[in-house]
Amino acid sequence: MDISATMVPHRLARLFSAARFALVYFASLTFGLLLSRFDRGVAVVWIAGAVLFVQLVVTPRRRWPDVGMTAVACAAAAIWWFGFGPLAALPLALISVGEAWAAAWVVKRIYPRFGRLQSIDEVVRFLLVAGLLVPALCAAPAAWVIHWVAGLPVMRAWGDWFGAHALGFIAFSPPLLLARQGEARHWLQSASARLKREAMLLLGLVALASLLTFGQNVVPLVLLPLIVMVATTLRLGRFGAMASVIILMTVGLIGTSAGFGPTMLLHVSTWLRYEVLQGYFASVVLVVLPLSAELVARQRLLERVQAAEALHRLIIERSSDVIIRVKYDGTVSFASPSLVRLWGYLPEEVVGRSVFELVHPRDAPRVRASRRSLMDTKDAMIAAEFRILRKNRSELWVEGSTRAVLDHQGRVNGTLTLIRDISGRREMIDNLPHLAMTDPLTGLANRRVFDLDLAKGLASGQSGCLALFDLDHFKQINDLHGRAIGDQVIRTFAQVLRESVRSGDNAVRLDGEEFAVVLFGARIEDARQICERIVARFAATRDFPAGAPVLHATVSAGLARFDPGSSPEAVMTAADTALYHAKSDGRNRLAVAA
16 A cells, blocks of 8 residues: 555645634634724634634644644734734734643643543633633733734733633633534433433523523623523533533624623623623633533542442452441441351341340450440551351351441541451361371370470379380381371371270370370389280281282380389380380380380
8 A cells, every 4th residue: 555645635634624723713813803802902802812722732732833833824914904903913923822822731731631621620720721820921911012003001901911811711712622522422422312302402491591681681681591501511511511601602792792681781881891791701601611520520420439339239249258337336237148158147137236246245345445446546447356146146256357437527437347257267276286286197196295294294203104116117118118008007006006005095106107105103014914905906907008018017115114203314215225125026026124
């Protein structure tokens, strides 16, 4: 494809757009200069500034020089032919164009997204810049030029320029800007047929009110159009505000030019009548424009609230945790559906009840105190573990994460709590002491329990016997048959050991294939019988995994007696020496320390 060929329509479109702007801008200049200069020299109704301001706002910054040069040429020609003549044409053209340029640049600088008039902040910044600051500054050089070519006093020229241009920006820029943004087209595309019929009726009422106001000179009905326009704006939004302002301005300018309207009741000059008319237009814009912006902002806020509510509802309905909202006095105002599964209550069964009725009586004071502290700090979040009572009166450990809920004045009016079931975690915490004292493979007590038990017994002056056991050739079992078989051999011996000792004796796995039993109060003969029974039972055991090779596992044992006052180290050494002799004498036997 020839790229140059595709560029031709684009260039033609840009030329057409530039020509259209030049024609509209020149027409607005001509209208102001021919129809509203009267006897004061400065045009009273100045639409041209708003036309150029809007063009710059909707045009990319890189094309502003082209727009500016076109505007200067149009302004110089219009001022030369219809205004102050050739001497003032170029200076006043530069000032007038520079004024709109500065207003657009400053507004876009302090509010980069300017153009949709969707918030009060955007509207206020536009009014301060385009309706006050820039016209006031540009009126000074313009006043000196007008004084130089027309002899008008400087302060009077400054006031005339500032009033006309400031009111022109305020009155005409918003409807022109919204029209250029396609507000009417977007609204017509999205509005329902019923809303369009309402729009025709409301805008017809605006036109009728404008005609009643500017079609007679008897009664000054200046508030009548405003009342209808406010109602139209409230119902139709920015489109209603824009259309109402355009209708009012059109009817007002035509009626005033024909000698009708409230301004004709003023016994003042024609120039001042138009100045008052433009001030009236600006006042109407200052009422309906912020109103429409606030409506847009509230509509966007409502959309965000509705989206957040939908997300909130989805989270609540799908969450496995319980979500409870509680009023300031502790009364439950909302409970999520997960309440049924976890607590047994239907949500409606707890709404209206005190939340503390659901908390375990022992934990209720602590929960109440933490909630009171939270409501005093407002912005904090408190997590607490406590027990709740299910509908069947069983206890359930939960963790509640609570945050204060504020009203529109920032005062605490309740709390919102996310409650999670932590019964599994609490059970694990409660079992930690047991787990710390237990061998995980066999379920027997571990070396820590053995050391504490032996030392405590000896310190209390008890006598008895200590038996040590060691599985024979256990390394070979692991090497030949694997660790799974080795673990089964260890578990099997642990079961034999547990079943063979007395009910009060504590069987212990010391480490690996080593085991021990402290037989407090046992005589050596009784201890010997217990140990021999253990050795014999294990040697006869064939209870190993199905499919495993034929396996004959045995155990050797060493037995030592201890008396009150013996040290744990001495007792362990004696039993270990006896175990060594049992191993040396052929294994699968018991040896007793001398």
